[in-house]
Amino acid sequence: MAEHPAYPVGLRLTGRKVVVLGGGQVAQRRLPALIAAGADVLLVSPEVTPSVEAMADAGEISWQRRPYAEGDLADAWYALIATSDDEANTAASAEAERHRVWCVRSDDADAATAWTPATGTSEGVTVAVLTSRARGRDPRHTAAIRDAVVEGLRDGTLVAPHHRTRTPGVALVGGGPGDPDLITVRGRRLLAEADVVIADHLGPRDLLAELPANVEVIDAAKLPYGRFMAQEAINSALIEHAKQGKSVVRLKGGDPFVYGRGMEEVQALAEAGIPCTVVPGISSSISVPGAAGIPVTHRGVAHEFTVVSGHIAPDDERSLVDWPALARLTGTLVILMGVGTIGKVAETLVAHGRPADTPVAVVQEGTTAGQRRVDATLATVAEAVRTHEVKAPSVIVIGDVVAVGPRPAG
Template sequence: TTEAKDRDPRHTAAIRDAVVEGLRDNTLVAPQHRTKSPGVALVGGGPGDPDLITVRGRRLLAEADVVIADRLGPRDLLDELPSHVEVIDAAKIPYGRFMPQEAINNALIEHAQQGKAVVRLKGGDPYVFGRGMEEAQALAEAGIACTVVPGISSSISVPAAAGIPVTHRGVAHEFTVLSGHVAPDDERSLVDWAAMARLTGTLVILMGVDKIGRIAETLIAHGKAPDTPVALVQEGTTSAQRRVDATLATVGEVVRAEDVRPPAVIVIGPVVAVGPTTLP
């Protein structure tokens, strides 16, 4: 009977799995009585694999009129959008063309003021080196409703995808996430590199591929052991993922020899040697 099926955990699990699959491939859509709310959603898309966006983020994408997307993040999801959705490329590519942050803010405001549902699709999490708060502040000043949808940060997920735990019992009791977009000797740097060198846990560096040689030299100069393990995970969680291992003493040379390019997450510390260097 129907009542018996409702009490059957296998039946319930099958329904749950069907719902999850429908959300994943967009065959399950929002009910027609739902109305889209104009405004902006700052959606963290995760580290790159389109399956790693949140359910809420995927639903908001399906309801969007306009999507303003970064280069980093699950760009494959853009191919699944209906043809009427306007997609704006806000790519900020290092050493290439870029869209100034002010222009991105203005585009968000302009489309939202037209009564459209706007999604700002960002890589990782909007508030982890994603300038999400700058966008939220601009929207608030313009009186525009803003929803923030957290995303899986590449600082944790990319090392995990490469077999590296950022913490491990008996090895590391803390991890610190750093921006490497400016060199340690740059006056704009806000990082206390001497303090970082004294930490015994894990250092995770984002946006630091082209600066890692100087970063490593600085850490060694402040007392970090030259043989400290380092791993660079390029394009983590995607089909192009690769992992390159080195030490603080060799990483500058290894990056050049192996032609490691961004986006890549850099992990420094003993956790690098905990797990297998390749996953099955």
């Protein structure tokens, strides 16, 4: 028997009794998958880890605080034996054999009737990897194979074509602050499956080079007309391609709903009857300061942070921002799209009570190879931006958190 490979099978454990003996690290790792499978889990162990106890307290498992006893595996469909008592493990394994219960043993795989594969999931697909005992069981090698397959499915480098008709629609994907590695796993996978990609100039452009040649890429930054009509043109392009039965990805910088006009696109698609999936992204409002060594909150320094659009100056009648109220706050202010208005912003904040020596950092092209940081104060930031010729895209951080981390080199 030892020279034959294990027969792979998927167990449907919903509502079925599963017995776990032992409440240590092995149980802690295995229990979440059993719970997710809908199993009726009975845990038998005198002691458990805090995480396992939390599962019991939440009602996800039943816990009997005692050692294993003969009869514990009665009516079980599956058993995991993971105690530190060799005699108990052997006795429980024998009971499982008598009752024809598939049994995994953490202490002795050769004595088990079942092995736990290294598993991972990606969009409803479960990858399970087992190595043949005849070739020598190497759990690390098995896990590495699992990780490589799952990562490839998630990031799109391992593409498995769909053999059923895909439902056409639009995925509104937040691409993150600029570094292509900071897009979400789901966003990257949807890009790999797209027929059409409509991309903003602030999105992670490096990812577009990885797309197959047959994928149509539309540069949203070059659509005709002015700002308002450009958005209408983007909406029209999304609807047009989706109605052609294509899988469309709208790739945006940061998060679609943080100054990304994402909801306008969702509304336009809804009116046209086009299904839309929203994939959140990492907003530059927190990621760029973090990449520059600035925490937007810090114990004893800032208990809140406020994100503000600076594309309209404080003295512009179109502004919806209560600048006097912001000036009275003691926490962190993060200004997006504010390079052109930072002089007026700083003047307004100081005029309404924010100290002129409040630290300010301007981070240009954050998370990319071109990232640079310019430090100043509210009194000097306008001149610093001019002197250092700071350009958009830049994130401006105002508050004492700027001085918390190590000072930037140079």
